[in-house]
Amino acid sequence: MSPQAFDPREGYDARGVMAPKAYDAILLASFGGPEGQDDVLPFLRNVTAGRGIPDERLEEVATHYRANGGISPINAQNRALKASMEAALAERGITVPVFWGNRNWAPYIPQTLQELYAAGHRKVLMFSTSAYSSYSSCRQYREDLGVALRETGLEGLLEVDKVRQYFDHPGFVEPFVQGVSDSLARVREQLAAAGNPEGRIKIVFATHSIPTSDAQAAGPRDLAATLETDVYSAQHLSVARAILDAIPEASGLDWSLVFQSRSGSPHTPWLEPDINDALAIDREAGVAGVVVVPLGFVSDHMEVLWDLDTEARETCAELGLAFHRAPTPGTHAKFVSGIVDLISERLAGPDGAPLIPGRASAADLGPWFDVCRPNCCAKVMRDGTIKPTIAAVDSEVGVPAP
Helix, strand or coil, X not given: CCCCCCCCCCCECCCCCEXXXXXXXXXXXXXCCCECHHHHHHHHHHHCCCCCCCHHHHHHHHHHHHCCCCECXXXXXXXXXXXXXXXXXXXXXXXXXXXXXXXXXXXXXHHHHHHHHHCCCCEEEEEECCCCCCHHHHHHHHHHHHHHHHHCCCCCXXXXXXXXXXXXXXXXXXXXXXXHHHHHHHHHHHHHHCCXXXXXXXXXXXXXXXXXXXXXXXXXXXXXXXXXXXXXXXXXXXHHHHHHHCCHHHCCCEEEEEEECCCCCCCCCECCCEHHHHHHHHHHCCCCEEEEECCCCCCCCHHHHHHHHHHHHHHHHHHCCEEEECCCCCCCHHHHHHHXXXXXXXXXXXXXXXXXXXXXXXXXXXXXXXXXCCCCCCCCCCCCCCCCCCCECCCCCCCCCC
């Protein structure tokens, strides 16, 4: 095939919705993680590349992985998710193959793109394992794809778009509804066994903290100006409300959004409160038990296993709080079906129309857009550059807010 330039500013409407295309491959893009003790430091060096963090400091984080045999569960979960996606696509008669690439560990995104191109694929639709809008959960994926296309020489030869951020999609929300409902029952059982059946329960929604500067840059500026908080936090609050509205037994219960897994310099402001600090305040306020909901996570990777299942659980034990952690969507049938729905929104059928009409949304901030505005979630690098991206209009001409 002769070289052809692909311009993301073409083929979308005023809402930032791209026209359906005849995609010939799906890219499952994820963070990646070590798969043995020898992988831990090289992996952490990849994650923190360009920040000048010495190995001594990286070893402090490495203990989380080393306590689990040096293995992050994320790669195994992505293998399971890829297999589930393939089965669900086949059930609907969709024959587009699924490839998998990671940002920080094998299989790396650049190599996966080369594999895609060598196999004859030219139009790729990316699904990433991050549901929300921020630099690390959206734009960094788009940058990694933009940089990889340029560095592999595939820029202009391989077209890569992405599905919309899907925090609001029923396939992401509904597994949490079931999980929170089940967890409430488990906490009530714990309180009853402890002789406190009427103990006060709180639902604690947890997500990855990010620098406040990243939070302030999240999403399009015109939308951010209309909200009472940053876009990243607002999306999580929107999902939390949608979950609670669907659970009758949660009516009247207190709930909050808290943050976890902060890293970096202690002098850099990050979103707060930290979950462990918040749990101590909740106990002082008379809370007897908590349901912790890993709202910011697609699967049970290291931040869930360590920061919630280890540290937050230990905090609750020390405080005398009943504790149960709700599951992440993982390979829940509704989540996998939702991924296929998101793909089908974008896949052109024989008549040129999308395989499924409309865009399902279960939260009040959705549905999100396919093409990002100029400077959406942008972060200027230390050398003053802004990296190339995919699925965006990084110029003076943007698209209106949804």
